[in-house]
Amino acid sequence: MKENIVFIHGLTGSKRAFHKEIDYFGHDYHTYAYDLVGHGKERGKAVEFTLDNLVKQLDILFEQEEIEKAHICSLSYGCYPSTIFSSKWKERVLSLCYIGGHYNSNSPLFEVFRHYWDSSNEDYSKWLKNYSEDLFPKEGVLDPYSFISAKLYYKYGLELDKGILKKAIGHRLEYDLRSDLKTINVPVLWVMGDHDSLYKSSIEDLTTVIPHVQYKEIHHAGHAANLFRPTAFKRIYEEFLKGIN
Template identity: 65%
Template structure:
C-alpha cells in the first residue's frame, strides 16, 4: 500500500512550489499539497493568519482526504504549523522534512525579524521592498539565488493581505517552536541551501534540540533548495524516505520474531 506525502509551501508561495517533487514521488507515494490560508487561489483575501488556524487547516486537509498518517515536507515558515501538528498528532505523522526550516534562536535572522516588526507601520509596499531585500542578502558574486528569491517574495508578497507577513514575523519572534521540536520523536530531515546563511544562523543548537535529526546541505542552492536544485533535493529526500521505510520494516520484523 502506498504511503502518503503532504507538501506544504512557504510564505508568498503556492502549492505549485512542489510541482516537480509531486510528479516524481507520485510514482511510489500518494502525494498531496494545498495553498496556505490567504495564498494561491485565495491570495489577497483577508484571513485570520494564526498558527492555530494553520494547524486546523492541516487537520481539515487530513480529514477531507481521508489521510490517517503521512510524511510531511514543508518549506521555510511552514515548519511552524508542521512541527506543532506533529506534536499534537504524533500518530498521524510518519516523518518530517523541513526545507529552509528555522526557529526563534538568537541569530542574525531574529535581528532582521525584530527590525521589520518594529517598522511594520511603514507604507506596506516600501516596507516589503526593504524586508525582501534583507531576508535574502547576497552572499557572494557566485550567489544568484538571493536576487531571484527577493524578486519572487516581493512580487507575490504585494498580492497578499498585508497582515499575513507581519503576523508570520510575530509568530517567529514570540512562539516557542523549540519546545515542539524538542518533543519530536518522528524521523526528521532538515535541508538547507548552501547560500542560506541568514536562515542557517538560527540552527546553532539544532542537534541538541533534535538529537536524531538528519541534516543535509544542498550545494549551489538558496533558501528554497527544492526549487533551485530539484533533482538534488529529490535524491536527498528519497534516500531519507527509503532509509526510514527500511528501518521501520526491520523493526517490525524484529518485533514479530520476539
C-alpha cells in the same frame, strides 16, 4: 499499500512549489499539497492568518483525504504548522522534512524579524522591499540565489493581504517552536541551501534540539533549495524515505 506525503509551501508561495515532487513521488506514494490560508485562490484577500487556523487547515486535509498517517515535508515558514501539528498528533506523522526551516533563536535571522516587526507601520511596498532584501542578503558578487529569492518574495508578497507577512513575523517572535521540535521523535530530515546563510544562523544548535536529525545541504542553492535544485532535493528526500522503510 502506499504511504502518504503532504507537502506544505512557504510564505508568498503556493502548492505549485512542490509540483515536481508531487509528480515524482506520486508513483510510489499518495502525494498532497495545498495552499496556505491567504495564498492560492485566497491571494489578496483579508484572512484570519493565525497559527491555529494554519494547523486546523492541515487537520482538515487529513480528514478530507482520509489520511491516517503521513510524511510531512514543509518549506520555510511551513515548518510552523507542520511542527505544531506533529506535536499535537504524534501518531499521525511518519516523518518530517524541513527545507529552509528555522526556529526561535538568538540569531541574525531573528534580529531581522525583530527589526521589521518594529517598523511594520511603514508603507507596505517600501517595507516589503527592504524586508525581502534583508531576508536574502547577497553573499558576494557571484550570488544569484539571494537576488532571485528577494525578487520573488517581494513580487508575490505584494499580492498577499499586507497583514499576512507581518503576522507571520509575530508568530515567529512569539511562538516557542524550539520547544515543540524537542518533542519530535519521528525521523527528521533538515535540508538547507548552501547559500542560505541567514536562515542557517537560526539553527546552529539543531543537533541539540533534535539529536536524531539528518542534516543535508544542497550546493548551489538558495533558501528554497528544492526549487533551485529539484533533482538534488528529490534524491536526498528519496534516500531519506527509503532509509525509514
